[in-house]
Amino acid sequence: MQVLEIGSGAGDVALTLAELVGPTGQIVGVDINVDILDTARQRAADAGMQNIEFIAGDARILEFSDKFDAIVGRFVLMYMVEQRTAFAKLVTHLKPGGIIAFQEPEYTLYPAFLHPDTPLMNQLITWILDVFEHSGAHLNMGIGLYQAFVDAGLPSPTMHLESPIGAEKNWAGYRYMATIFRSLLPLLEKYGLATAEQVDVDTLASRIRQEVITSKRPFFLPLHVTAHATLPT
Template structure:
């Protein structure tokens, strides 16, 4: 069994501002996650387990796909995040979603699920392959595992001509690295699925680009979440300047170079459990 990691070491923390950031992120990435889940076969009547639910965006998305004849269980160890996820589900009329406070490594068997899903969760785990192996036992034969994780290297070429965006990306990647987080999940997913006894996964890489306000501000948003970690992890934020003015300076850099804004790469993988 994988060893649970101390919740306090989770690099993004559990502040209310981080939970708000997850909601903005969920709105921006929802269409990409929905397309991945639909292609992986999520649909009406299925029972879905969502790992690392946070404030519930992926669980709610899955709940819309499976409809009222299906069911979704969302798991997270952050009780404060789940306390926000539950009323969001109630307000959306999603009575077929429930949330469970648990470390993903401590899950014990329920009735096997038709699908196990997650967005931005395996990258935070010390041993994602061990977790994938455990998860396979929570899926019925013929059921599907589908994950969408980050690929920072596929974002970098989009901002190579933007010195401030590049400096922020470098600072964030180093913070993630020192915080024990993988910033490039492509091959981890590709190999990890197979090491967990699953078939070669179907893979997808999306790099969202647009001019929406949330996409123009997402990098600044993430710097704000990680700011308390810089000194703790021995990093200087000098290269990005005063965080109080960073949001405006990042947007100005886009405007002065007539550039679109890009999001972090989203690497998706799915495979069905043989049987």
């Protein structure tokens, strides 16, 4: 299979795709960030992957000589202006019978998890919502995938809403959330939403775990919506 990946970033999805298609397949990863693709290329080289090509550019305007068997993207439409128009453009690069699969976060459901017994979790949710709203991201892109698919003339997609959730003392989700906030911290400070001292990333995982134990309310990680469909032949 020849697969086009939109928003490759550091190459996580591309490397997974390369394993799925095998050495006879080909992955073309596109990202507008030139510098991050240097990281992606190095990772692919370190992994011995010779079936990945990374292209710097805007996938909404790039032209390709051939159509693809599949188009995929993760956490990319949420950052696009006029994302449904962009999505319709991407579909034009897909072969008849091709697969299109995207995963986007859904932030509008977060307030449902607010609870008076979990002040730390409440604060983390507020920070997440605020930082992405300030960045201009579409907070409802996960559920919005359905409209993006049907507006582009695709069949109604198969969809899944997933979020790891746990309350075990040694659950890896606590550390994972701390890692998320370590990456968000520069934006939280840039937008004046929180300081490094307020977030205190180094102790965040242990504080989340303690709140879970005290409140007896499981902790959840970001909600992801996956949608996929097959183009008619």
